[in-house]
Amino acid sequence: MGGEDQRWGTLAVAPIGVGTWSWGNRLLWNYVPQRDDPLLLHTFQACIKAGLTFFDTADSYGTGKLQGRSESLLGQGLSRLPPGQRQRVTVATKLAPYPWRLGRHGFCKAAAASRQRLGRPIDLVQLHWSTARYAPWQETPLLQGLVDQVRLGGAKAVGLSNLGPRRLRRVAGWMADAGVPLRSVQVQFSLLSQQPRQPGGVLEVCQELGIRLIAYSPLALGLLAGQYTVKHSPSGFRGLLFARLLPRLEPLLTLMGEMAADHGSTPAGVAVNWCRAHGTVPIPGLRHQRHVHVMEQALGWMLSAHERQTLDQASRNLATLMPQNPFQSA
Numbered sequence: 001m002g003g004e005d006q007r008w009g010t011l012a013v014a015p016i017g018v019g020t021w022s023w024g025n026r027l028l029w030n031y032v033p034q035r036d037d038p039l040l041l042h043t044f045q046a047c048i049k050a051g052l053t054f055f056d057t058a059d060s061y062g063t064g065k066l067q068g069r070s071e072s073l074l075g076q077g078l079s080r081l082p083p084g085q086r087q088r089v090t091v092a093t094k095l096a097p098y099p100w101r102l103g104r105h106g107f108c109k110a111a112a113a114s115r116q117r118l119g120r121p122i123d124l125v126q127l128h129w130s131t132a133r134y135a136p137w138q139e140t141p142l143l144q145g146l147v148d149q150v151r152l153g154g155a156k157a158v159g160l161s162n163l164g165p166r167r168l169r170r171v172a173g174w175m176a177d178a179g180v181p182l183r184s185v186q187v188q189f190s191l192l193s194q195q196p197r198q199p200g201g202v203l204e205v206c207q208e209l210g211i212r213l214i215a216y217s218p219l220a221l222g223l224l225a226g227q228y229t230v231k232h233s234p235s236g237f238r239g240l241l242f243a244r245l246l247p248r249l250e251p252l253l254t255l256m257g258e259m260a261a262d263h264g265s266t267p268a269g270v271a272v273n274w275c276r277a278h279g280t281v282p283i284p285g286l287r288h289q290r291h292v293h294v295m296e297q298a299l300g301w302m303l304s305a306h307e308r309q310t311l312d313q314a315s316r317n318l319a320t321l322m323p324q325n326p327f328q329s330a
């Protein structure tokens with residue numbers, strides 16, 4: 001039920017995507033190439049088998065010299081698929097508006113490098129974050145550059161990321177005038193980051209203008225997955241965050257566990273299906289095959305309206321707990 005691909009213009013998008021930030025990231029996700037690459041390529045195969053054919057990546061994913069590693073790993077995975085299966089995969093990448101990427105041609109080299117790593121044109125090219133807070137004059141030329149990518153066949157569609165409702169409305173209008181409709185906006189959305197669904201928020205603008213909302217960090221970096229406790233937390237930044245937040249999450253996680261049991265799932269399945277119940281496409285970060293199976297199972301069921309409301313209510317006081325991207329615009 002509800003597991004069919006969605007049509008976004010020419011794109012086919014699975015209702016649960018796959019986030020690949022950890023594929024190449026040492027700093028937050030302790031990536032080690034020799035250890036992790038074979039595992040990640042197996043995970044990629046498992047996703048395809050499970051019908052999880054929508055992948056999110058970025059040209060900045062991969063720490064230091066490993067920048068672009070996530071795209072390269074996806075490219076390797078894609079090259080090993082039979083052509084029929086390869087065509088069914090949709091890859092969304094994000095280009096970073098670094099200060100040296102200037103003007104309408106500022107993304108040309110970056111987009112070409114992404115295509116090279118992926119081994120094919122980009123399906124959905126997204127502006128990784130808004131420059132409104134530090135260089136507002138940069139944004140329109142950069143977006144013109146992304147629109148050019150679609151016109152020249154280097155990408156099929158354009159999306160945004162980390163924009164607030166005001167900017168989103170403005171950019172969507174500008175793109176409609178340019179003749180390339182804005183397909184999606186990617187923002188942090190989870191039970192612990194519900195700002196997008198506030199009145200007048202990004203979700204409302206998306207519904208009004210027919211733009212899809214891609215929900216990033218739908219598991220709140222793993223906090224909502226139900227597998228961690230204060231004593232058994234990941235190391236580094238996530239560990240510090242988990243130690244601070246987990247004690248407040250106990251009642252919510254207990255409720256999610258009970259709901260999950262009714263669906264033969266886990267709290268992670270409930271967390272992504274809560275995002276779906278609000279009309280968004282969640283992209284949980286997946287690197288282990290066992291997590292792929294949870295998401296495959298979650299494709300097969302939806303929360304009832306009553307379950308969704310119960311979770312809305314239970315998370316009311318936790319709805320803005322997660323740190324936000326500092327470049328998120330208004």
Ligand SMILES: NC(=O)c1ccc[n+]([C@@H]2O[C@H](COP(=O)([O-])OP(=O)(O)OC[C@H]3O[C@@H](n4cnc5c(N)ncnc54)[C@H](OP(=O)(O)O)[C@@H]3O)[C@@H](O)[C@H]2O)c1
Nearest residue numbers: 019020021216217218219220221222225268284285291294
């Ligand atoms: N546009 C942006 O600025 C932006 C920002 C952040 C993220 N993103 C995108 O959104 C994606 C997802 O966000 P995220 O990676 O930040 O966090 P997330 O999806 O909220 O959480 C990922 C974490 O959840 C755990 N997990 C996944 N499935 C699980 C399962 N079934 N059971 C238990 N644990 C599970 C993983 O555990 P392990 O630690 O065990 O692997 C991982 O730690 C990213 O990969 C990226 O593509 C975009």
